[in-house]
Amino acid sequence: MLVDDVPHRRVHRWTHLRQHLAGYGFLSPWLLGFFVLTLGPAASSLYLSLTDYGLMSAPRWVGADNYMQIATSDPRFRAAMNVTFTYVLLSVPLKLVFALAVAILLNRGLRGLNWFRAIFYLPSLIGGSVAIAVLWRQVFAGDGILNQVLMALFSYEGPSWIANPSTSIYTLIALAVWQFGSSMIIFLAGLRQIPQDMYEAASIDGAGRSRQFFKITLPLLTPVIFFNAVILTIDAFKAFTPAFVISDGTGGPIDSTLFYTLYLYQEAFTNFRFGYASALAWVLVAIIAAFTALSFLSAKYWVHYDD
Amino acid sequence: MTETTVDATGSSPLLRAFAYAAVLAVSFVMLYPLLWMVSSSFKPENEIFSTTSLIPETFTTDAYRRGWNGLSVSFGWMFLNSTVIALLAVVGNLVSCSMAAYAFTRLQFKGRSFWFALMLGTMMLPQHAVLIPQYLMFLNFGWVNTILPLVVPKFLAIDAFFIFLMIQFFRGIPRDLDEAAVMDGAGPLRIFFKIILPLSTPVLATAAVFSFIWTWDDFFAPLIYLNDIEKYTAQLGLRTFVDATAQSDWGALLAMSTLTILPIFILFVVFQRLLIEGIATTGMKR
Numbered sequence: 211m212l213v214d215d216v217p218h219r220r221v222h223r224w225t226h227l228r229q230h231l232a233g234y235g236f237l238s239p240w241l242l243g244f245f246v247l248t249l250g251p252a253a254s255s256l257y258l259s260l261t262d263y264g265l266m267s268a269p270r271w272v273g274a275d276n277y278m279q280i281a282t283s284d285p286r287f288r289a290a291m292n293v294t295f296t297y298v299l300l301s302v303p304l305k306l307v308f309a310l311a312v313a314i315l316l317n318r319g320l321r322g323l324n325w326f327r328a329i330f331y332l333p334s335l336i337g338g339s340v341a342i343a344v345l346w347r348q349v350f351a352g353d354g355i356l357n358q359v360l361m362a363l364f365s366y367e368g369p370s371w372i373a374n375p376s377t378s379i380y381t382l383i384a385l386a387v388w389q390f391g392s393s394m395i396i397f398l399a400g401l402r403q404i405p406q407d408m409y410e411a412a413s414i415d416g417a418g419r420s421r422q423f424f425k426i427t428l429p430l431l432t433p434v435i436f437f438n439a440v441i442l443t444i445d446a447f448k449a450f451t452p453a454f455v456i457s458d459g460t461g462g463p464i465d466s467t468l469f470y471t472l473y474l475y476q477e478a479f480t481n482f483r484f485g486y487a488s489a490l491a492w493v494l495v496a497i498i499a500a501f502t503a504l505s506f507l508s509a510k511y512w513v514h515y516d517d
Numbered sequence: 518m519t520e521t522t523v524d525a526t527g528s529s530p531l532l533r534a535f536a537y538a539a540v541l542a543v544s545f546v547m548l549y550p551l552l553w554m555v556s557s558s559f560k561p562e563n564e565i566f567s568t569t570s571l572i573p574e575t576f577t578t579d580a581y582r583r584g585w586n587g588l589s590v591s592f593g594w595m596f597l598n599s600t601v602i603a604l605l606a607v608v609g610n611l612v613s614c615s616m617a618a619y620a621f622t623r624l625q626f627k628g629r630s631f632w633f634a635l636m637l638g639t640m641m642l643p644q645h646a647v648l649i650p651q652y653l654m655f656l657n658f659g660w661v662n663t664i665l666p667l668v669v670p671k672f673l674a675i676d677a678f679f680i681f682l683m684i685q686f687f688r689g690i691p692r693d694l695d696e697a698a699v700m701d702g703a704g705p706l707r708i709f710f711k712i713i714l715p716l717s718t719p720v721l722a723t724a725a726v727f728s729f730i731w732t733w734d735d736f737f738a739p740l741i742y743l744n745d746i747e748k749y750t751a752q753l754g755l756r757t758f759v760d761a762t763a764q765s766d767w768g769a770l771l772a773m774s775t776l777t778i779l780p781i782f783i784l785f786v787v788f789q790r791l792l793i794e795g796i797a798t799t800g801m802k803r
Contacts, residue, residue: 226625232705233626240617240636240680243673248639251650258649312543315536328789329544332551335792336781339734340752341774344759345554348767355553358569388547392796399797448643451736455756474645479741484649491645498643 255488263485276489287490289465290473296379297469298446301386305442306435309390313397314427327398330391337389343455347372350381372456375466382467385452393438400434401427429514436513440505447498450475470494558772565767580768581776587758587769590746592776595754599733600780602667602750606732607725609671610679614724615717617674618683619709623695640677652741666742667735671728679724682795686720687713723795726788730781751777 234241259276261269280287312330316323336342349355352370360366371377404427412422450471453461461468461476474494478487549571557565558580560573568574585592620626621633655666674680694712703711714721739750749757755777758770785792 228704229624230626233620233624233629236616236620236624236705236709237626237632238616239613239672240620240674240677241632243613243670243675244632244635244639246654247651247670247673247675248642248647251647251654252642254650255646255648312540315540318533318536320533320537320540326540326544327793328785329548331793331796332782332785333547335730335785336734336778338736339778339781340736340755340759341554341777344755344770344774345550347759348554348771349550353566355550355569358566362569395793395796444643448645454736454740455759458760471645475737475741478649478652484653488649491643491648495643495646502641 255491258485259489259492261485263483263488265482265484269485272485276486277493279486280489280493286465286468286473290461290468290470293379293461293466293468294447294470297383297386297449298443301383302439302442302446304383304387305390305393306438308387309393309438310397310431310435312390313394313401316394316398317401327395330394332391334389334391337385338451340451340455342385343452346381346385346452347456350384373463375463378456378463378466382449382452382456386446386449393442396438397431397434400431404430432513433515436505436509440502443501443505444498447471447494447501554771555775558768558775560768562766562768565771580766580772583766584758584769584773584776587766587773588746588754588761590749590754592751592754592773594747595749595751596776598664598748599750599752602664602739603729603732605664605668606671607728609668610674610676610728611721611725613672613674614676614679615683615714615721616709617680618687619713621680622684622687623708623713624705636677636680640681655742661742662744662748664743664748667732667738671732676728679728682724683717683720685798686717690716719791722788723791726784726791727795730784733780 258269260271260273262272262275263269316326320326333342347354350371351357352368352373354371356371357368360368369377371381408426408430409422412426417425448471449469453467453469453472454475457463457467457472459472459476459480461472470490471494474487474490477483477490552571553569556571556573559576559578561575561577561579564574617636621629621636651666652661655661658665660666660669690713694716695708698708698712734752735750736752736756739753740756743749743753746754746757755770755773758773
């Protein structure tokens with residue numbers, strides 16, 4: 211579709227040549243970046259993933275050993291998978307539901323829509339910063355705001371949610387859900403696309419509110435839901451900063467916040483096991499690719515594409 | 518997007534009141550931690566945990582003074598580092614991504630579709646796949662512990678997302694303008710500078726603001742590339758401050774947290790519409 215963008219209108223030969231040159235000239239920064247920062251390193255990390263490589267020695271070929279170890283005898287990998295999947299599988303649906311629910315509420319023609327939209331979007335914009343992770347540590351600490359509020363309202367003395375391995379991951383999920391705003395904005399844009407006359411026609415046919423929601427709103431929004439779900443899932447797999455700051459880089463307590471990317475970071479930059487970490491990286495790429503492929507395969511069963 | 522307060526589904530007043538209450542409640546819960554952070558940064562230390570009130574009984578900027586000089590290097594220095602890095606990233610992204618987007622939309626050259634497909638492919642590839650060799654390469658160049666690994670890639674259009682964003686916009690610029698310029702004997706360079714760029718200020722502004730915010734907020738790259746505290750960004754400084762103060766000086770920690778968010782907040786207030794439209798039209802992350 212790109213090639214047809216430029217019409218072949220009496221383009222002279224020399225102009226042609228000039229176009230080729232100009233094309234590559236303008237593309238050259240990207241091309242350089244592509245080879246030096248993407249293609250080369252990608253090939254190199256594939257190779258490194260098949261070696262044993264630390265700071266002190268040259269890479270030593272070990273074949274699929276790293277991958278074997280990951281698959282069969284790495285308890286921390288299993289912990290990281292557990293944490294990451296819990297995080298992805300809980301935070302993404304919760305975020306979607308929240309984003310959609312609030313978008314629908316806002317779409318009822320509330321006054322001050324722009325204000326609310328901005329307020330809900332703010333956390334998405336700043337949510338990945340260290341400051342917010344610091345704040346989150348405070349909110350869910352033993353003497354944090356959450357427990358203060360619980361005490362004031364219900365006289366309930368809450369635990370330290372961060373220091374408790376069975377609740378720490380949920381503080382990070384809460385942090386993710388708190389950032390539902392950007393998905394909500396995309397939902398709002400999607401809701402605006404639904405033609406009003408469909409609702410009018412449905413009302414005339416006697417369809418009630420909930421029926422309208424399930425028969426019109428939801429089906430017509432499925433492409434947007436799909437899009438949001440894919441983007442959020444990929445992002446969730448790559449989450450790093452909050453877990454790092456909240457656990458002081460350890461993924462603790464007892465690996466309960468050991469996000470996959472955090473484990474990868476530790477292997478690469480604290481243990482300097484570059485070969486093993488490269489293998490971990492490619493496993494992550496494969497997982498994300500598999501998830502994305504599955505979503506696209508599933509799309510034809512539930513995503514409603516009009517015309 | 519203009520404010521169209523159409524009553525979408527003919528809600529009854531009661532239902533609408535309920536929606537209003539629900540939205541208000543959600544906004545309050547969402548904003549409360551942020552407001553608490555800002556207000557606590559102006560409270561004396563002993564007041565922070567003794568009350569959930571958002572209004573300081575005693576107003577003091579003491580925590581800011583303690584925090585600003587809380588590390589061996591002043592936070593001012595780290596803010597300067599962050600600003601330099603973020604501004605260079607903005608320039609790099611604008612220059613390199615607009616060039617690539619121009620090549621992809623306006624110039625005809627062999628292999629264009631091929632490179633375009635690869636460019637889309639790089640957007641899908643998680644950075645982790647290239648992280649370690651990139652690090653080793655920059656280590657070899659002697660670039661570790663300098664800002665070069667954080668800045669130079671931006672001049673090589675590494676954030677393909679912005680290329681994509683600009684392509685969408687450039688496609689909307691009428692081709693008649695280029696053709697008229699060609700008739701007047703303008704070459705690709707002149708068309709780029711005299712027609713495309715001047716008409717693209719909205720998308721350039723969006724890309725600039727997002728570049729700044731994302732670079733300012735970035736934690737991972739500075740974490741692996743910067744070692745000396747004099748070279749730290751504000752994000753790294755804040756994280757070091759967490760370690761240094763642990764639980765002992767929450768006031769100072771919250772004050773510095775507030776300060777690191779402030780530049781983003783200002784950009785958010787000024788460019789709110791631009792940012793929200795950017796999200797709505799492209800589905801950009803965050």
